[in-house]
Every structure is written in C-alpha cells, then in structure tokens.
Ligand code: NFS
C-alpha cells in the first residue's frame with residue numbers, strides 16, 4: 191500500500207510543503223533528504239561514545255573489531271545506549287510532572303495566583319489513590335498533602351512509592367517485585383540507570399535491560415502524576431468538538447501557536463488572550479486572537495478546552511509557512527531548533543518561556559508560576575506587535591477544516607459507561623469485548639518521524655483495525671494525526687467501523703448524548719496522558735481477576751522517534767502489552783537485545799515489541815495478538 195504523497199498524508203501539510211518550496215524555506219523533509227544515507231553504526235546502535243578513548247564502533251557485518259577499546263561487546267554497547275536513551279525520556283517526564291506537582295504545592299501556599307483547583311473531585315480521587323485521608327480537611331490542605339506525597343516520590347529512599355501503587359495493579363506489582371525490578375522512586379532510578387552505563391561499570395547486557403524495565407515502571411508512575419495533577423489544576427477533560435489541521439489558522443486574527451508540552455504555560459496564555467481580544471481588533475484583526483495548538487500542548491488544550499489543533503510534530507514548521515502565525519510560543523520537548531530559521535522567513539516571533547529550555551535565536555520570556563499572568567501578557571503583546579509586521583502577500587492558509595472530537599479522559603469514558611451501568615460501569619465494556627462486538631483495543635501513541643510518510647501509518651492502521659471491530663484509543667502525535675485525518679468523528683464510525691463496533695459506538699453515542707455514534711478513535715490526550723488508558727485497562731483486568739498480559743489490548747507507535755516515546759513503549763511492554771513500532775529501533779546490532787525485546791521479554795513480562803514497517807501487515811499482527819489473547823481468556 192502506497193501513500194498518496196511522498197511526505198505527508200495531511201492535505202493541509204501537503205499544501206504548505208509546496209508553499210515552502212515556493213517560499214524557498216527548508217523543511218524537516220529537506221533536512222532528512224540531505225542527511226541520507228544515515229550512519230549504519232548509529233542505526234544499529236553499535237556506535238559507543240561513552241568515553242574519550244572512543245568513539246568505538248563495531249561493524250554489524252562482522253568485519254573489523256568485535257569489541258570496543260575497553261572490550262565492550264556489541265551487546266553491551268547496544269544495551270547501554272538504549273538504557274541511556276530511556277533515562278533521558280524518563281527525565282523529560284519527570285521534569286514535566288515535577289513542575290506540575292511543585293505548582294500545586296505553591297498554589298496550596300497561595301504563591302501561584304494564576305492557578306486554582308479546577309477539579310476538586312479529581313483531587314479527592316487522587317488523594318484516595320495516594321492513600322491520603324481527606325476527611326474534614328480543607329481543599330487546599332488536601333492539595334498540599336497530595337503535592338507533598340507526589341514530590342516525595344521523586345527522592346524517596348524508603349517507604350511506599352505512592353504513585354507506583356496508584357498506577358500498577360497488584361498482580362503486576364508482584365510480578366515486577368519477583369523479578370527484582372520494582373523501583374522505589376523516580377529520580378534515583380534515572381541516576382542509577384546512567385551510572386550503570388559509565389565506562390567500566392555494568393557489562394552484563396541482560397542486567398542493563400532489567401534496569402531499563404525497572405526505569406520503565408517508574409516512568410509510567412511519573413507520567414500518571416503529570417496527567418492527574420494537571421487534571422486537578424486545569425480540569426479533567428470531557429468530550430467536546432473542535433477542529434484540526436493547518437486550516438485552523440485564521441487570516442483575520444492574530445494567530446498564536448502554543449507548542450510544547452506543559453499545560454502550566456498554555457493554560458494561562460489562553461486565559462490572558464481571552465481578555466486581550468479588543469487590543470487585537472484595534473490592530474485590524476477582525477477575529478481577535480486565535481489560539482491554536484501544536485504537538486502535545488495542542489493536545490492538552492484540545493482535550494480540556496476544545497482549542498483547535500494545527501499540527502503535530504512533523505508539521506510544526508508548516509504552521510509558520512502559512513505566513514499567518516504571529517507567535518510560536520514554546521516551553522519544552524519536541525520543539526525543533528529549526529523553528530527559529532523558519533520563522534525568520536516570515537514575521538513570526540518565536541518565544542521561549544522556560545529558563546532551562548531556551549531556544550537559540552528566540553525571544554525569551556521567563557515564565558514562572560508566581561508571575562504567570564504577567565508573563566502571559568508579555569507573550570500576547572509580542573504577538574500583537576508581530577501582527578503589525580505581517581506581510582499579507584505571504585499569507586496562504588489551507589481551507590480544509592476538519593472536525594474532531596477530543597476529551598476522552600478515563601473519567602469521560604467511565605461517565606458514558608455509567609449511563610449504561612451505574613453500579614459497574616466497566617461491565618458493559620467487558621460484555622462487548624467478551625461478546626466480540628469489540629474484538630480488542632489498540633492504543634496508538636508516539637510521534638511523527640521523517641522515516642515514515644507523515645500520519646500515513648496512523649491513518650492506514652487505524653482504519654484497518656476499526657474495520658475488524660478493534661476500538662482505537664490515541665494520544666500525542668498519534669491523536670493529532672487521527673484528528674487531522676477525520677478519524678475522530680461520528681462519520682468515521684459510519685464509514686470505517688465494522689458492524690459490531692459500529693453498534694457499540696452508536697449505543698455509547700446515545701448514552702453520551704452526542705449527535706451520532708462516538709468516534710472510532712477516542713482521543714485520550716497528550717503523550718503524557720497514556721496512563722489514562724492504563725487505568726481503564728487495569729479496571730478491566732481487575733474486574734476479570736487477571737493481569738494486563740491476558741487482555742486483548744495492544745499498543746502501537748508506528749511513527750515514533752523521541753526518547754520519551756521509546757520509554758513509553760517500553761513500559762507498555764513491561765506492564766504486559768504487545769507494542770508495535772513502525773520504525774526500526776537502534777538495537778539491531780545486538781542479537782541478544784533484539785531477541786530479548788521482540789521475544790524473550792514476552793515469557794518474562796507478557797509484553798514485547800513487534801517491529802513492522804508495513805502498516806497493513808502491522809495491523810494484521812496486532813489483530814493476531816488480540817486473537818491470541820482472546821483465546822487465552824476463552825472468549
Ligand atoms: Ni510524545 Fe513524540 Fe512529542 Fe508529544 Fe509528539 S513527538 S513522544 S507525541 S509532541 S511528546
């Protein structure tokens with residue numbers, strides 16, 4: 191099966207790729223082409239730069255040295271590189287969650303005036319799961335305790351790992367404990383992982399892989415913290431209709447693209463922009479200020495406020511190619527350094543906001559919880575200034591507005607199910623799975639990657655699976671791709687779903703009170719929000735009295751690239767799920783590591799990686815895994 195375009199199947203992206211050529215602006219695809227052929231040592235994971243005796247490289251074809259200068263084998267080098275990458279991915283999640291927990295704490299001390307507890311019920315629910323008593327306590331006191339227990343998890347050296355207990359089901363915890371890979375906190379597993387990769391430290395590749403599994407269990411815990419505390423501060427998402435793709439930019443508005451990850455920034459910019467609409471209109475922008483999202487910040491705002499999503503990772507530069515973006519406001523993660531160069535061809539102001547994530551060439555507005563409103567005002571003013579410099583001749587905004595429904599948090603899904611069975615909301619879902627109307631569930635997550643035609647695998651695989659009555663969940667750039675391609679609409683259910691799935695989604699749509707069936711792809715949010723799906727899966731598993739390794743549930747990251755996506759895929763396998771990836775990971779230089787990840791891991795943990803580059807074949811393989819698990823369950 192061939193994609194309709196060599197670079198992207200997002201038609202608005204195709205238009206802007208064409209415009210980029212006319213405007214003589216380089217894009218990520220040009221840089222990808224210039225980088226070919228890519229280094230075979232790097233691709234196979236066989237390049238070691240751990241110490242300055244190196245770099246050392248092992249020839250994957252067996253010619254030349256078989257070990258590094260220190261004697262490290264291919265297996266050691268590959269396992270060490272992998273663990274290092276995972277440490278970086280986990281660190282990114284850790285800093286994200288730490289920031290939010292810290293803000294919650296500051297709020298409880300009245301030091302963060304821009305923030306408030308938007309969802310008290312969620313706070314109480316989180317407190318309970320963290321085993322914090324809430325009786326007769328003021329809400330701010332509960333917030334303080336939740337923040338303190340969360341922050342303590344980062345550096346805990348004894349006692350309970352509170353978020354791990356809240357996230358992993360008891361059976362999985364037992365399993366990890368029996369393997370000696372139950373982590374005790376968040377920060378030291380990362381430090382431990384890094385220290386083991388120092389020159390002359392661990393040279394047992396299997397033990398390095400176990401360290402990676404332990405790190406992954408910590409990572410899933412910290413991601414849950416990030417998501418759930420964000421819900422407390424900004425509200426738990428509920429379904430709402432919005433639009434997606436580059437058409438969401440408006441010719442007659444001051445367009446501000448919010449890009450990055452942490453809702454701490456974008457929430458306040460949204461609030462402040464709402465109060466500055468008149469200033470924009472005075473400048474001649476008839477439609478005022480138009481906020482759009484890019485990447486996971488976009489997902490966060492789409493989920494909670496129905497803010498339109500302009501782009502996922504690979505189309506981030508293309509937002510500016512429209513010539514209509516006044517400001518690209520970024521915080522951290524997945525921001526291509528190239529955005530500054532792209533912006534320089536237009537009037538776009540790139541604004542960085544985090545003191546520890548500066549973007550070279552951008553204007554920096556230092557953003558802090560204590561002074562968030564002032565910071566946000568400054569940002570919006572910079573956008574208004576930029577609007578005066580906009581060149582109308584360079585503006586060309588695609589016109590293919592795509593509807594999308596977002597907001598399917600765990601709570602939102604449970605609320606719909608409650609309408610069918612208030613006592614036991616998970617039962618109707620289990621019944622449909624057991625009866626076969628829903629064959630299984632596939633969670634799509636991860637990035638976009640120039641090695642894959644942008645959005646193509648997501649669209650192709652999801653359609654293929656939906657046709658076979660597999661319910662699809664999505665987060666991150668996967669959710670973005672599937673929003674932009676129309677897969678988060680009632681129409682997509684009518685067009686693509688198999689009969690069983692169609693009937694279920696129609697019944698759920700009735701229960702939810704939506705105009706038609708629920709979409710066949712339920713958007714669960716940003717990348718960090720993957721744990722929303724874990725909670726749902728655990729509910730199913732615990733009701734059935736089994737662990738996740740028995741459920742007909744799979745994960746797919748068919749266009750992944752980042753280290754965060756790598757560790758997410760790893761925890762999904764570590765908690766017992768088959769994980770498809772559509773890009774060859776940098777491990778093939780070690781047969782031991784490759785075999786562990788794709789085979790042996792399944793025997794020990796129940797989950798494993800499936801590498802398949804062809805999207806139809808990948809859908810077939812996941813469907814096969816689902817059937818295997820249905821058989822094990824006897825359904
Ligand atoms: Ni997650 Fe991939 Fe980035 Fe979000 Fe997108 S690239 S790992 S999905 S934006 S974090």
Ligand code: SF4
Nearest residue numbers: 238241244246258260
């Ligand atoms: Fe080479 Fe060993 Fe140094 Fe790696 S750690 S660069 S293999 S000498």
